[in-house]
Amino acid sequence: MDLDELAIFVAVVRAGGFRDAARAGNASASSLSDAVRRLEARLGVRLLHRTTRSITPTEAGRRLFERLTPALAEIGASLDEVNAFRDRPSGTLKLNVPANVARTVLPAVIVPFLKAYPDIKLEVTVEDGFIDIVAGGFDAGIRYDERLAQDMIALPIGPRMQRFATAAAPAYLDAHGRPAHPRDLLAHACLRGRFAGGTVPTWEFERDGEIVRLDPTGPLLTRPSLTADLMIDAACGGLGVVSLFEDWLAPHLASGALEPILQEWWPSFPGPFLYYPGRRYLPGPLRAFVDFVRKAGMVGVT
Numbered sequence: 001m002d003l004d005e006l007a008i009f010v011a012v013v014r015a016g017g018f019r020d021a022a023r024a025g026n027a028s029a030s031s032l033s034d035a036v037r038r039l040e041a042r043l044g045v046r047l048l049h050r051t052t053r054s055i056t057p058t059e060a061g062r063r064l065f066e067r068l069t070p071a072l073a074e075i076g077a078s079l080d081e082v083n084a085f086r087d088r089p090s091g092t093l094k095l096n097v098p099a100n101v102a103r104t105v106l107p108a109v110i111v112p113f114l115k116a117y118p119d120i121k122l123e124v125t126v127e128d129g130f131i132d133i134v135a136g137g138f139d140a141g142i143r144y145d146e147r148l149a150q151d152m153i154a155l156p157i158g159p160r161m162q163r164f165a166t167a168a169a170p171a172y173l174d175a176h177g178r179p180a181h182p183r184d185l186l187a188h189a190c191l192r193g194r195f196a197g198g199t200v201p202t203w204e205f206e207r208d209g210e211i212v213r214l215d216p217t218g219p220l221l222t223r224p225s226l227t228a229d230l231m232i233d234a235a236c237g238g239l240g241v242v243s244l245f246e247d248w249l250a251p252h253l254a255s256g257a258l259e260p261i262l263q264e265w266w267p268s269f270p271g272p273f274l275y276y277p278g279r280r281y282l283p284g285p286l287r288a289f290v291d292f293v294r295k296a297g298m299v300g301v302t
Contacts, residue, residue: 001144003075005039006068008032009047013065014137017055069135093285097142098128099225101272104247105142113292118244120285124272128225128240129196133276139286140276144269154275157293164204165246167258172238179241182212182265189218189240191231193224203243205265212265216241232258 008021011032015021018029025032040047047061057065081235097106102124110122125138133141142157168188179185182205194200200221202213219239224231228248235242242249246266252258274293276286 002039003072005035005042007072008035009039009061010065010068010072011063012036012048012055013057014069014135015072048284068071069137072135073137088119089117089284089288091283091285092121092123093140093283093289094123094125094138095140095142096125096127096131096133096136096138098144098272099126099228100162100245100247101142101158102126103228104162104245105272107158109293113289116292117285117288120205120288126225127196139283140289142272142274145271148153150210151278152275153278155290155294156271158271160271162271163246165249165253165260165266166203166205166241166243166244166262167235167249167253167260168241169236169238169257172235173259173261174186174238175238175240175293179261182214185216185241185262188218188242190218191220191234191240192216192218192222193231193244194221194223196223204267205262206267207265232302 008025011025012021013017015024020031021027022029022032025119036177045060046058047064049056049058052109106124110124114120114122121165123200125136130143131138131141133139165186176188179188182203185203190203192200204217205212205214220231220234220239222230225286228244231242231244232248232252234240241261242258249258253260261262262273278288282290
């Protein structure tokens with residue numbers, strides 16, 4: 001078997017097509033298609049259903065993909081062990097992180113890290129939902145506790161406590177009143193967010209053990225991970241009340257563009273974790289990253 005053909009097959013299935021796989025691998029779609037056809041000919045089994053609109057694995061292809069993915073990852077990790085004998089680790093580190101981590105945790109990490117390791121290339125994918133980092137081809141992920149994958153090594157990274165903040169423009173509050181209790185928000189215009197799957201999460205507030213969950217309405221509904229600036233600009237423009245990560249709103253609170261409301265009710269939650277498969281040997285770029293954030297005091301910062 002040609003390992004390159006096996007790797008190409010996995011890449012095509014993961015990307016969902018030859019064109020996307022070709023763009024990711026700097027190759028031509030036709031060359032990838034030819035490689036998969038050669039693999040199918042060697043095996044004597046069709047691995048992919050091909051139509052003009054989509055590429056999907058057959059039952060045999062799906063099973064082969066499931067077995068090959070961890071096997072190829074282990075081969076890659078084994079070959080990457082030679083990095084331990086280099087003066088400077090090299091290669092690509094692929095991280096999958098949620099939007100809040102991309103905005104508030106990574107900026108303090110990636111610049112000094114890449115300066116310290118100029119031979120390492122960093123690829124960051126931003127997704128808020130649950131992700132199987134092994135099947136997705138990632139070296140590691142960063143997630144909050146409730147979304148951590150099982151049987152993974154997890155290390156705290158970044159601030160250990162964070163908060164959601166609620167705010168509105170002073171002009172809006174002058175016109176509509178300042179809420180004294182979270183339930184007062186039901187009479188206000190609230191700028192809402194929703195997850196990628198379409199769920200609109202409730203707003204939660206907490207004080208002295210009392211928890212209040214609300215489902216307010218308003219003129220704007222969007223995905224904060226993709227359009228946080230739109231939500232914040234709308235709030236600064238007096239469109240309504242916004243509830244987002246405190247770090248996202250901090251500059252606007254400091255400038256006075258937004259005024260904090262119900263501050264004693266802002267809920268706090270534990271900070272994120274860096275997690276990765278518990279292999280005996282870590283790929284060189286990942287080992288360098290883990291060691292770097294530890295030495296720099298970026299793991300478990302309060």
